[in-house]
Amino acid sequence: EAEYVAGSLAACQANWLQSLLSEMKIIDNITVVLKLDNKSAINLAKNPVSHGKSKHIETRFHFLRDQVNKGKLSLEYCPTDNQQTDIMTKAVKRDQFLKLRREMGIVSFDSLN
Numbered sequence: 001e002a003e004y005v006a007g008s009l010a011a012c013q014a015n016w017l018q019s020l021l022s023e024m025k026i027i028d029n030i031t032v033v034l035k036l037d038n039k040s041a042i043n044l045a046k047n048p049v050s051h052g053k054s055k056h057i058e059t060r061f062h063f064l065r066d067q068v069n070k071g072k073l074s075l076e077y078c079p080t081d082n083q084q085t086d087i088m089t090k091a092v093k094r095d096q097f098l099k100l101r102r103e104m105g106i107v108s109f110d111s112l113n
Contacts, residue, residue, distance in 0.1 A: 003038035008064035035078035042075045
């Protein structure tokens with residue numbers, strides 16, 4: 001449930017960014033790919049059938065499902081070990097941190113000299 005709600009909030013941000021980029025004539029009509037590490041959240045967003053376990057999720061959080069159905073947002077499974085955003089939000093082991101940092105294109109000051 002928490003992953004689904006977080007995905008819905010991310011979908012709102014993605015929608016805002018899409019509108020901004022479209023207004024600025026930078027990018028128009030793109031499908032944003034949201035990478036989640038929770039297969040249940042992905043299935044809940046892709047399946048419009050109401051589940052007993054998900055009935056308590058507020059309607060406002062179904063924005064994620066709506067964006068997927070409209071084709072504005074695509075969901076992909078991304079294993080936790082490959083979630084680049086984790087280095088910004090969680091404590092990760094040094095090796096994991098260096099790997100994700102490298103994938104994001106972030107370099108240390110030491111490597112600039």
